Amino acid sequence: MHNMKSGMRYFLCASVAIHAVFFIAALDYMPDDVAGTTPTLYLHIPGTSENYGAATQLADATYSGHDKPHKPAYESEQVLARPQAATTHRKTAVPGGAVSQKASLRQPSRDKQEKNKPGDSPPRQAQAAPQTSTSTAANTAISNSVKKQISARFNYPLLARKRGWEGDVVLELRLEADGRMSNVRIAESSGYTLLDRAALKSARAVGATPGITQWLAGRHMDILIPVYYRLVDS
Amino acid sequence: MSPCLRTLIGLSVIFLASTIPAHADTEQSPIVVTASRVAQTADETLSFVTVITREEIERSGAHDIADILRFHAGLDIGRNGGPGQQTSLFLRGTDSNHTLILLDGVRINPGTIGGAPLQIINPEMIDRIEIVRGPNSTLYGSDAIGGVIQIFTRRAEKDHAVSATLGHGADSAKEAGVSLSHSSGIYSFGIDANYQETDGFPARTASGIDRGHDNASANAHIGINTATADIELSHWQARGTTEYLDFFLTPVSQDFTNSVSAVTLRSTSTGNWVPTLKLSRMEDDIQQQESPDFVRTRRNILDWQNDFSFEGNHLLTAGLYLLREKTDSLSFGSGFSEDTDVNAVFFQDQIDLADHQLRVSTRYTDHENSGSKTTWGIAYGYKFSSELRLFANAGTAFRAPDATDRFGFGGNPALSPETSRNLELGLQKNWGQQQKLRLALFDNTIDDLIVFSDPDGFLGPEPGMNENIEKAGIRGLELGYSLSMGKYSGSIDATWQDPENESTGKQLARRAKRTITTRIDYDAGRYQAGLEFIATGKRRDSDFSNTVMGGYGLLNLHLQAPVGKHFSIDGKLENALDKQYELADGFAVQDRAVFITLRYQD
Numbered sequence: 001m002h003n004m005k006s007g008m009r010y011f012l013c014a015s016v017a018i019h020a021v022f023f024i025a026a027l028d029y030m031p032d033d034v035a036g037t038t039p040t041l042y043l044h045i046p047g048t049s050e051n052y053g054a055a056t057q058l059a060d061a062t063y064s065g066h067d068k069p070h071k072p073a074y075e076s077e078q079v080l081a082r083p084q085a086a087t088t089h090r091k092t093a094v095p096g097g098a099v100s101q102k103a104s105l106r107q108p109s110r111d112k113q114e115k116n117k118p119g120d121s122p123p124r125q126a127q128a129a130p131q132t133s134t135s136t137a138a139n140t141a142i143s144n145s146v147k148k149q150i151s152a153r154f155n156y157p158l159l160a161r162k163r164g165w166e167g168d169v170v171l172e173l174r175l176e177a178d179g180r181m182s183n184v185r186i187a188e189s190s191g192y193t194l195l196d197r198a199a200l201k202s203a204r205a206v207g208a209t210p211g212i213t214q215w216l217a218g219r220h221m222d223i224l225i226p227v228y229y230r231l232v233d234s
Numbered sequence: 235m236s237p238c239l240r241t242l243i244g245l246s247v248i249f250l251a252s253t254i255p256a257h258a259d260t261e262q263s264p265i266v267v268t269a270s271r272v273a274q275t276a277d278e279t280l281s282f283v284t285v286i287t288r289e290e291i292e293r294s295g296a297h298d299i300a301d302i303l304r305f306h307a308g309l310d311i312g313r314n315g316g317p318g319q320q321t322s323l324f325l326r327g328t329d330s331n332h333t334l335i336l337l338d339g340v341r342i343n344p345g346t347i348g349g350a351p352l353q354i355i356n357p358e359m360i361d362r363i364e365i366v367r368g369p370n371s372t373l374y375g376s377d378a379i380g381g382v383i384q385i386f387t388r389r390a391e392k393d394h395a396v397s398a399t400l401g402h403g404a405d406s407a408k409e410a411g412v413s414l415s416h417s418s419g420i421y422s423f424g425i426d427a428n429y430q431e432t433d434g435f436p437a438r439t440a441s442g443i444d445r446g447h448d449n450a451s452a453n454a455h456i457g458i459n460t461a462t463a464d465i466e467l468s469h470w471q472a473r474g475t476t477e478y479l480d481f482f483l484t485p486v487s488q489d490f491t492n493s494v495s496a497v498t499l500r501s502t503s504t505g506n507w508v509p510t511l512k513l514s515r516m517e518d519d520i521q522q523q524e525s526p527d528f529v530r531t532r533r534n535i536l537d538w539q540n541d542f543s544f545e546g547n548h549l550l551t552a553g554l555y556l557l558r559e560k561t562d563s564l565s566f567g568s569g570f571s572e573d574t575d576v577n578a579v580f581f582q583d584q585i586d587l588a589d590h591q592l593r594v595s596t597r598y599t600d601h602e603n604s605g606s607k608t609t610w611g612i613a614y615g616y617k618f619s620s621e622l623r624l625f626a627n628a629g630t631a632f633r634a635p636d637a638t639d640r641f642g643f644g645g646n647p648a649l650s651p652e653t654s655r656n657l658e659l660g661l662q663k664n665w666g667q668q669q670k671l672r673l674a675l676f677d678n679t680i681d682d683l684i685v686f687s688d689p690d691g692f693l694g695p696e697p698g699m700n701e702n703i704e705k706a707g708i709r710g711l712e713l714g715y716s717l718s719m720g721k722y723s724g725s726i727d728a729t730w731q732d733p734e735n736e737s738t739g740k741q742l743a744r745r746a747k748r749t750i751t752t753r754i755d756y757d758a759g760r761y762q763a764g765l766e767f768i769a770t771g772k773r774r775d776s777d778f779s780n781t782v783m784g785g786y787g788l789l790n791l792h793l794q795a796p797v798g799k800h801f802s803i804d805g806k807l808e809n810a811l812d813k814q815y816e817l818a819d820g821f822a823v824q825d826r827a828v829f830i831t832l833r834y835q836d
Binding site: 147150151154155156157158159160161162163164165168189191192193194197201225226227228229230231232233 | 264265266267268269270271272273274287459461500502503504505506508541543545546547549584586
């Protein structure tokens with residue numbers, strides 16, 4: 001009992017057991033909250049440099065000036081009719097290079113912070129030609145309202161903060177015509193299921209987004225919302 | 235503001251700028267969720283924690299980490315001479331073996347005798363140091379009576395990084411180091427190598443013979459981040475020679491070799507359950523050059539920690555800890571060779587309920603020789619506002635007798651652990667991002683302290699032996715204040731304490747009742763200047779004598795200037811006032827000295 005040999009035996013047994021647990025748990029979890037191949041609308045959101053408190057301003061028409069370089073966003077029905085290939089394309093067009101769900105690999109955090117510096121951030125690719133019937137102002141209003149609703153519920157899990165975990169989660173969700181949110185999923189994992197779940201939980205806690213039904217004009221809309229988890233030295 | 239004081243004043247949710255896109259296609263502005271980085275070793279909101287950053291470590295220009303730690307509240311050091319000489323650290327007035335020192339999560343306190351060898355830990359290898367004051371035996375086990383100091387070695391930070399240093403200074407001190415790292419999404423690796431040497435100065439004031447020191451250190455790590463787990467292999471080592479003077483002022487020397495190797499596996503794909511398995515090996519060797527005497531510790535640890543993250547910042551931790559240690563020693567012809575097994579289970583639950591925070595923890599430790607020990611801790615914090623928090627905590631800790639206590643001089647295999655009980659009240663106040671204040675009031679009672687006892691005297695018929703007979707009580711107040719104004723920052727750390735041996739009524743050796751330290755820094759990017767000052771009161775030299783060492787003031791100055799695009803030059807003036815003071819009676823300290831370091835950063 002009290003010798004080094006038995007110590008090593010402990011080590012080996014525990015190690016085997018733990019590896020098995022890791023493996024089984026990993027198999028068990030992954031497919032759950034991952035988005036399928038539902039075609040997705042890329043909602044254009046104008047560049048903002050506002051903090052949370054000023055978020056409401058973003059819907060203001062004066063901000064549409066930022067939209068000039070961008071193409072208008074797409075109306076939902078047409079986008080939903082897009083071929084599935086578009087979705088696949090999206091996954092390979094993610095900034096930072098090919099971060100798809102299956103091989104979600106994390107960048108080291110500080111590296112990522114640098115990459116996300118203003119002016120550095122590579123844009124997402126559009127997958128289809130714009131065929132707009134929803135105005136840019138409408139999309140702006142919708143997306144900002146939705147983001148405000150979600151971000152009010154965000155939480156950075158204490159464990160992730162302790163471990164120094166940072167990452168980017170892309171949420172996919174559908175806004176029903178009445179402003180309710182449905183089909184909230186993870187479109188791209190951060191590489192940490194703890195962060196993925198926290199993002200998912202925040203979004204799912206939002207029932208309906210008030211004041212957007214007028215903009216939705218009786219249609220539903222699918223949107224992608226990237227969520228960046230970042231730690232700061234205070 | 236001093237970067238060492240951090241807070242977790244809640245969470246802020248902001249929208250990030252996405253600015254002018256490179257293409258005219260669509261892009262999305264993300265939601266950015268930011269939060270303060272928190273200390274890994276213990277929660278900053280429920281105890282007095284200091285985080286020393288890489289910037290501060292570089293600025294200090296210190297030869298070893300003890301010279302960095304001494305400028306923080308609650309820490310005293312004792313040192314038997316110059317660089318590389320035996321150094322003791324006293325955290326919150328407790329004994330030098332009452333502070334658990336972790337290097338990358340691995341305990342480096344030797345199993346043979348005394349505290350961790352801080353004098354041979356080269357700051358160039360170190361990224362961050364966390365000082366956690368107060369008993370933390372619940373998560374970390376034996377020795378954490380005064381607290382825990384966790385040292386994190388450097389890790390790859392960006393795609394490629396190359397840096398190098400070349401230094402020269404007083405007493406023919408030389409230093410050369412290189413650091414390379416690379417990181418991509420999947421893997422990262424890095425290696426740091428550094429060599430220090432100095433001719434030193436006479437370690438004892440009664441001698442004129444210089445005592446030199448050399449230390450070759452290396453740190454290497456490989457990390458693999460798969461979609462389901464993070465795997466890391468790491469290795470740190472220090473090897474060298476320290477010359478010193480023995481009791482009779484005879485010049486002697488010893489070789490040291492220390493290393494920590496670890497494999498860490500952590501699942502990232504198991505949702506709210508995050509298991510971490512760490513297998514580590516620590517080695518600590520000292521070999522006397524003039525005789526066959528040596529001390530050696532070999533320790534393997536399996537540390538399996540499971541964190542469960544529930545909604546609302548509810549964090550539950552449970553784990554298993556298996557330690558297998560082999561200690562060998564030979565000293566003046568007598569020695570020991572002992573195996574020790576320690577098994578422990580631990581549990582901690584931390585809940586944040588809006589403005590209330592509660593943490594309870596317990597650990598059951600089964601020590602092969604000194605029996606089982608259950609320690610516990612409870613902490614409560616209340617947030618009055620986003621800028622004001624109070625906390626109260628109570629807890630117990632222990633130190634299992636080391637192999638020398640049990641089998642060395644006066645050895646007594648029947649010794650029990652030393653035990654402690656600590657009560658603490660703390661306050662954390664911020665004024666915006668510019669000013670931070672931390673206060674902690676503590677009362678620590680340590681019982682069953684192990685001392686050598688020989689009631690009938692050295693010449694009496696009964697030989698003396700180590701026994702659990704003394705008691706100490708330490709009450710004190712610690713303060714940490716920092717202020718930041720643009721390019722200027724400053725901090726003040728102060729300690730008022732009464733470290734008393736309650737069995738003899740005397741002040742505990744080498745611990746001052748009052749210490750104040752100040753730091754002022756000017757940081758204009760690549761031009762930096764700073765000063766650090768320490769003033770400390772008188773200290774008794776040992777429990778066995780009435781020698782008292784006077785108080786002292788020590789001032790260090792630091793300057794950094796760029797040389798071209800990639801180089802900078804650092805200058806440090808140590809002991810600028812050329813103060814002759816003592817950290818141990820009869821031992822010398824560094825007099826006024828200049829060190830110049832050329833740094834390259836790609």
